[in-house]
Amino acid sequence: MEKLLLIGILISTLSLSSGMNDRISNRMIERFKGILNNDETRARLDTLTALSTDGKNTISQNTTSNYLYPSDTTYITDEFLSEKDSQTLGLIRNEIYARHGYVFRNSGYQNYFGSKEWYNPNPNFTEDLLNNVERENVKKVQEYERRIQN
Secondary structure (H helix, E strand, C coil): CHHHHHHHHHHHHHHHCCCCCHHHHHHHHHHHHHHCCCHHHHHHHHHHHHHHCCCCCCCCCCCCCCCCCCCCCCCCCHHHHHCCCHHHHHHHHHHHHHCCCCCCCCHHHHHHHHCCCCCCCCCCCCHHHCCHHHHHHHHHHHHHHHHHHC
């Protein structure tokens, strides 16, 4: 019960803090993650972290069904990527695969995408399922990730 109360406080605080600096919001989320030890709860907080770092410091009402970016129809820009940390870049890139049911071996991605209403694992996933926009977006994010690592 205490954990649910803490999550409620976190969501309320982030929802009301539209003018708050992203670093402060992220520090608050990290502080709550340290308090909460449940893997499912941490996965939900990871979702909140990704959504709260969208450059607008807003959280959607339904955090389990939203996409991080409309990557199936819209090309990703360097400007959009420049506002993201490496963890969020990985989520954006892998969300493209997750939309088509890619089955993740990484437990972090399994937990994150498994919490999404829209995610349906597809053991028959192939990259042929991606459209041209999605293929270009995967390349764009991978290239950006390589650039920031150097």
